[in-house]
Amino acid sequence: MPEVFFNGPAGRLEGRFHPAKQRGAPIAVVLHPHPQFGGTMNNQIVYNTYYNFADRGFSVLRFNFRGVGRSQGAFDHGQGELSDAASALDWAQSISPEARACWIAGVSFGSWIGMQLLMRRPEIEGFISIAPPANRFDFSFLAPCPSSGLFVHGDKDRVAPLREVLALIEKLKTQKGIVIEHAVIPEANHFFEDCIDDLQSVVGAYLDKRLGMPRHAPSPIRKERAKPVPPKDDATETE
Structure with missing residues (x-):
């Protein structure tokens, strides 16, 4: 899985890219948690979600937002990070111009x-939204939500309580033309400690359903390991 660098609005951005073997394969971009609270592209949830897409034949990119790792720039409270994500999608599309579809996935702030x-x-055309902090950030811009997708949450999440997310999801479910699915992982906190396998099973099953096909060939050889970041106290964490 090659290390890549591409230009963002605030300078060079560092990423990892897994190119699909099949021409015209869909693209996915995976976004990491809050940069000021230990979020990086090597977050275990990001890492495993990245390979969930790769296992299913996607060309997939994960990257560090500005000011994280070897990405240039400084944290910009969301506005600059949105520009970074747009640049990441532009880069992935330039590498795979014949891609037939695009997906976005994000964890918490991501x-x-x-x-x-x-x-x-x-x-x-599809999204995976993991532990969205609907109590901490304004999601009212989803009016209407243009694509179908999956929200996943832990029932022990104290950083972004389930009730806040349910209110958002129920609002989105009233829209016509899209299907919003929601999965709750039992005993999972905001970081899905000891529950990442359960989380990825749900994500993988959803992708299989949307793609209408069985799992792709065995996972590509993982030449690196996810670098766990010790979670901060849930009471003060603001991913």
Whole structure:
């Protein structure tokens, strides 16, 4: 899985890219949690979601927002990070211009950025929103939500309580022309500690359903390991 660098609005952005073997394969971009609270592209949820897409034949990109790792720039409270995500999708499309579809996935803060990108890019036809912090960030821009997708949450999430997300999802479910699905992972907190396999099973099953096909060939060889970041106290975390 090659290390890549591409230009963003604030300078060079660092990423990892898995190219699909099949011409015309769909693209996916996976966005990491809050940069100021330990979020990076090597977050375990991001890492495993990345391979969930790769396993199913996607060309998939994950990257560090500005100011994280070897990405240039500084944290910009969401506005700059949204521009970074748009640049990442542009880069992935330039590498795979014949891609037949695009997906976006995000974790916590990354889900907020991803859903904003969804509103701006009509070619995005599916989304995975993991632990969206609907209590901490404004999701009212989803009016209407242009694409079908999946929200996944833990029932022990104290950072972004389930009740806040349910209110958002129930609003979106009233829209015509899209299907919003929601999965709750039992005993999972905001970081899905000890529940990442359960989370990825749900994500994989949803992708299989949307793609209308069985799992692709065995996973590509993972030449790197996800680098776990010790979670901060849920009471003060603001991913």
